[in-house]
Amino acid sequence: MKDNKNLLEIKDLSIHYITDDGTVRAVEEMNLEIGVGETLGLVGETGAGKTTTALGIMNLVPNPPGKIIGGEIVFEGEDLVKKSQSELRKIRGNKISMIFQDPMTSLNPVMTVGDQIAEVVKLHQNVNAAEATERAMEMLEKVGIPGTRHKDFPHQFSGGMRQRVVIAIALACNPTLLIADEPTTALDVTIQAQVLDLMRNLKHEFNTSMIMITHDLGVVAEVCDKVAIMYAGNVIEYTDVKRLYTSPKHPYTIGLFGSIPDIESDESRLKPIKGLMPDPTNIPSGCPFHPRCPKAMDICSQRKPKNTEVEPGHFVKCLLFENTEK
Amino acid sequence: MSKIKTSNNQEEVKAVSKKKRSPWVEVWRRLRQNKSAMFGLAIIGLLVFCAIFADLIAPYGIDDQDLRARFITPSRDYLFGTDNFGRDILSRIIYGSRVSLQVGFIAVGISALTGGALGAIAGFYGGRLDNVIMRFVDILLAIPGILLAISIVSALGPGLQNVMIAVGIGSIPSYARIVRASVLSLRDQEFVEAAKAVGANDFRIISKHIIPNSMAPIIVQATLGVAGAILSAAGLSFIGLGIQPPTPEWGSMLSSGRQYLRDYWHIATFPGLAIMITIFALNLLGDGLRDALDPRLKS
Amino acid sequence: MHKYILRRLLMLVPVMLGVTLIVFTMMHFTPGDPAKIMLGESAPEAEVIKLREELGLDDPFLVQFGRYVFNAVQGDIGRSYTTNRPVAIEIMERFPSTLKLAALGVLVSVSLGIPTGIISATRQYSLFDNIAMVAALLGVSMPNFWQGLMLILFFSVQLKWFPSSGFSTPSQMVLPALTLGTSSAAIITRMTRSSMLEVIRQDYIRTARAKGQAESIVINKHALNNALIPIITVIGLQFGYLLGGAVLTESIFSIPGVGRLMVESIKARNFPVVQGGVLFIAITFSFVNLLVDILYAFVDPRIKSQYK
Numbered sequence: 001m002k003d004n005k006n007l008l009e010i011k012d013l014s015i016h017y018i019t020d021d022g023t024v025r026a027v028e029e030m031n032l033e034i035g036v037g038e039t040l041g042l043v044g045e046t047g048a049g050k051t052t053t054a055l056g057i058m059n060l061v062p063n064p065p066g067k068i069i070g071g072e073i074v075f076e077g078e079d080l081v082k083k084s085q086s087e088l089r090k091i092r093g094n095k096i097s098m099i100f101q102d103p104m105t106s107l108n109p110v111m112t113v114g115d116q117i118a119e120v121v122k123l124h125q126n127v128n129a130a131e132a133t134e135r136a137m138e139m140l141e142k143v144g145i146p147g148t149r150h151k152d153f154p155h156q157f158s159g160g161m162r163q164r165v166v167i168a169i170a171l172a173c174n175p176t177l178l179i180a181d182e183p184t185t186a187l188d189v190t191i192q193a194q195v196l197d198l199m200r201n202l203k204h205e206f207n208t209s210m211i212m213i214t215h216d217l218g219v220v221a222e223v224c225d226k227v228a229i230m231y232a233g234n235v236i237e238y239t240d241v242k243r244l245y246t247s248p249k250h251p252y253t254i255g256l257f258g259s260i261p262d263i264e265s266d267e268s269r270l271k272p273i274k275g276l277m278p279d280p281t282n283i284p285s286g287c288p289f290h291p292r293c294p295k296a297m298d299i300c301s302q303r304k305p306k307n308t309e310v311e312p313g314h315f316v317k318c319l320l321f322e323n324t325e326k
Numbered sequence: 327m328s329k330i331k332t333s334n335n336q337e338e339v340k341a342v343s344k345k346k347r348s349p350w351v352e353v354w355r356r357l358r359q360n361k362s363a364m365f366g367l368a369i370i371g372l373l374v375f376c377a378i379f380a381d382l383i384a385p386y387g388i389d390d391q392d393l394r395a396r397f398i399t400p401s402r403d404y405l406f407g408t409d410n411f412g413r414d415i416l417s418r419i420i421y422g423s424r425v426s427l428q429v430g431f432i433a434v435g436i437s438a439l440t441g442g443a444l445g446a447i448a449g450f451y452g453g454r455l456d457n458v459i460m461r462f463v464d465i466l467l468a469i470p471g472i473l474l475a476i477s478i479v480s481a482l483g484p485g486l487q488n489v490m491i492a493v494g495i496g497s498i499p500s501y502a503r504i505v506r507a508s509v510l511s512l513r514d515q516e517f518v519e520a521a522k523a524v525g526a527n528d529f530r531i532i533s534k535h536i537i538p539n540s541m542a543p544i545i546v547q548a549t550l551g552v553a554g555a556i557l558s559a560a561g562l563s564f565i566g567l568g569i570q571p572p573t574p575e576w577g578s579m580l581s582s583g584r585q586y587l588r589d590y591w592h593i594a595t596f597p598g599l600a601i602m603i604t605i606f607a608l609n610l611l612g613d614g615l616r617d618a619l620d621p622r623l624k625s
Numbered sequence: 626m627h628k629y630i631l632r633r634l635l636m637l638v639p640v641m642l643g644v645t646l647i648v649f650t651m652m653h654f655t656p657g658d659p660a661k662i663m664l665g666e667s668a669p670e671a672e673v674i675k676l677r678e679e680l681g682l683d684d685p686f687l688v689q690f691g692r693y694v695f696n697a698v699q700g701d702i703g704r705s706y707t708t709n710r711p712v713a714i715e716i717m718e719r720f721p722s723t724l725k726l727a728a729l730g731v732l733v734s735v736s737l738g739i740p741t742g743i744i745s746a747t748r749q750y751s752l753f754d755n756i757a758m759v760a761a762l763l764g765v766s767m768p769n770f771w772q773g774l775m776l777i778l779f780f781s782v783q784l785k786w787f788p789s790s791g792f793s794t795p796s797q798m799v800l801p802a803l804t805l806g807t808s809s810a811a812i813i814t815r816m817t818r819s820s821m822l823e824v825i826r827q828d829y830i831r832t833a834r835a836k837g838q839a840e841s842i843v844i845n846k847h848a849l850n851n852a853l854i855p856i857i858t859v860i861g862l863q864f865g866y867l868l869g870g871a872v873l874t875e876s877i878f879s880i881p882g883v884g885r886l887m888v889e890s891i892k893a894r895n896f897p898v899v900q901g902g903v904l905f906i907a908i909t910f911s912f913v914n915l916l917v918d919i920l921y922a923f924v925d926p927r928i929k930s931q932y933k
Contacts, residue, residue, distance in 0.1 A: 470910060595774075
């Protein structure tokens with residue numbers, strides 16, 4: 001399945017929001033790679049910069065106040081940051097598409113679901129209206145909704161069903177890259193599993209690469225090949241799933257695992273990471289995690305850690321490991 | 327990211343407005359930062375000043391006629407010119423601010439008090455009383471405001487007092503609806519329940535708990551309502567059904583200038599400008615108040 | 626849907642009855658003896674008494690009201706005191722002009738207001754937006770009777786482009802339509818802007834962009850269709866305002882409409898015509914509001930399913 005050629009390479013990407021209250025460094029010097037058919041998990045707390053990353057890849061960061069400050073997003077060998085809006089429109093919804101967090105608000109309430117799926121088909125494929133509707137009905141069937149319901153409006157569906165419609169829109173043009181932004185967070189637990197299963201099956205069927213944004217390490221273990229952990233705009237650890245679960249390196253990652261309740265262990269109390277995410281307009285100096293870090297050293301508040309490859313394919317942004325390398 | 331941020335802000339704002347002991351200080355602080363609202367307030371202040379000290383400010387008397395000085399176009403002696411009786415238009419506009427402000431505030435007083443009371447009763451008691459009151463409001467709403475005012479004036483006859491009543495009745499429905507809506511949303515809240523539980527009577531609950539808490543939309547509506555009332559009254563006077571000459575009312579001054587429009591443009595132009603500036607200032611202030619009272623609406 | 630429309634039509638009946646009662650009461654208790662008004666002040670007392678009897682003016686109030694309603698249902702809303710012609714006919718003769726004027730006013734306000742509002746919303750805080758918002762506020766603040774005079778001064782007296790009175794040729798309609806439509810245009814601009822700003826932030830607009838849809842279609846189709854609902858409400862309300870405002874506009878431009886008829890009738894104490902005019906405009910306004918509510922269903926499928 002794995003292909004050595006990378007479908008998407010993000011190099012030194014920085015995205016800032018420039019507001020009256022100050023600059024929010026939503027994404028700082030990010031480096032990621034995704035191969036064909038691969039799934040990358042993007043994990044972090046709310047406000048860590050996951051959604052901004054996703055919108056950045058689509059070049060849909062609301063501007064103003066958001067702006068891509070620097071870096072490259074190389075997709076199929078071409079840098080998306082340099083592309084014009086009209087070139088990007090041919091890619092959006094076609095080669096790269098996105099599933100949004102909240103299915104209750106992501107669908108246009110005054111358009112039938114069929115039309116909403118057909119819209120993306122008509123935009124990117126050379127089909128007439130009837131063929132597009134046909135395709136929309138096919139897609140609905142594929143995500144487990146009777147095709148005859150294409151004339152229904154979003155308010156006539158439940159949350160889980162609406163998310164299926166959103167998935168149908170995202171997959172209607174067989175994208176090579178699918179970005180799923182917490183696709184199951186807004187859904188009931190039982191529906192979550194169904195939607196995840198559906199996404200996994202469709203991904204296999206179409207051999208789509210995927211970026212799965214989540215704050216749920218369980219979801220990561222289930223669907224991802226690689227994982228990037230984000231904290232305050234930085235990817236602080238980036239490796240494949242197996243290594244992340246067997247030998248997490250960054251104190252924040254270790255802390256995250258510590259905060260998952262484990263039914264098998266006798267531990268009666270959770271070990272949450274102490275402290276809170278920093279204020280996005282006022283990120284601590286040096287390593288942004290140092291005020292909460294159990295292993296913080298004096299230098300951590302002074303110098304920003306560099307991205308360090310601690311073992312082949314395992315990157316950590318932490319001064320602890322920069323030192324051992326030397 | 328930005329979405330998360332704004333929703334956080336909203337929650338903060340809600341939390342703050344619940345916690346704050348004196349929300350009016352906060353409102354004033356926000357209003358003061360709004361330049362256009364302050365500009366509006368300054369103009370209104372100036373108008374009120376003119377109205378109070380008209381005798382001192384106006385260069386000529388209210389009815390000083392000078393038949394040798396008829397139809398003088400704006401000049402150094404007569405900044406806005408003179409009318410067909412040789413009266414100074416600037417002076418009459420200054421005196422006219424008394425009439426317009428009086429009409430505006432009293433008419434709004436009538437409609438806010440009557441409409442507010444009707445709305446509060448309807449919302450608080452609900453049931454059949456609510457139904458009766460609101461159907462009555464529906465009926466009033468079916469007649470366009472200015473038309474209702476016209477028919478009331480035609481029944482009562484023209485004159486300052488009748489115009490104020492007519493214009494006031496014309497906007498009762500909007501206050502009734504606004505107050506009813508906010509009473510409905512307040513009625514079942516805990517502090518009202520608590521007041522009931524300690525045995526407060528209905529009048530006390532309505533006047534002490536419900537009215538103060540539904541003030542925000544009433545204030546905004548009232549500010550804009552003063553503008554609307556001045557406009558309606560001027561309109562009535564313009565068609566000859568409102569305040570009658572020789573009272574220096576802007577609408578009737580405009581109306582009498584109309585027949586000389588072709589030759590002496592200034593007679594109709596300046597009273598109209600006075601109306602427009604007044605309404606503009608009230609609208610600026612009203613918009614500013616709305617933003618200051620409900621920061622969530624501000625974009 | 627049919628059921629809903631029928632129910633709304635039935636609800637109109639009591640409202641109209643109420644409007645009639647209010648207007649009838651006002652006119653009834655207005656000082657002045659209709660018989661004297663009809664015959665003139667100098668008419669002999671005997672004739673006045675005779676006419677009072679004929680008209681049933683000495684019957685109890687409720688009897689008179691009942692008779693009015695009974696006749697009104699059959700299309701008879703009395704006779705004009707001054708011309709002795711049926712009021713319904715006098716109003717119907719004048720009504721087309723008023724309706725045309727109001728419709729043109731709506732046309733002006735919608736075609737100016739909606740595009741300006743959309744552009745302002747998509748370029749919030751730009752120079753265009755700032756100018757448009759100040760202009761809109763000035764438009765709301767300008768008394769339309771004054772604006773009408775200023776338009777006459779400029780376009781008829783100075784430039785001689787358009788006539789200053791009458792309402793039969795297109796060039797005669799330009800100034801009245803502008804006069805009547807300006808303040809509504811300003812209100813619709815403000816409403817469109819705020820409604821669009823609200824909608825543009827919604828997630829489904831992001832979805833449409835993520836599909837690769839062109840920005841112009843995202844705005845004019847996805848966003849506008851959702852923003853229209855409050856805009857339509859305002860347009861409906863503005864129509865009522867325009868029907869009222871037509872009274873002033875008609876008297877500025879000497880347009881033979883219902884509004885001017887009413888003003889003349891008030892001055893002549895010709896109450897049946899005033900009463901009929903108010904009733905007529907109220908009915909028209911109510912029908913427009915009903916139409917607006919029905920229109921919602923076509924714009925917003927969520928409302929449509931409530932109507933069933």
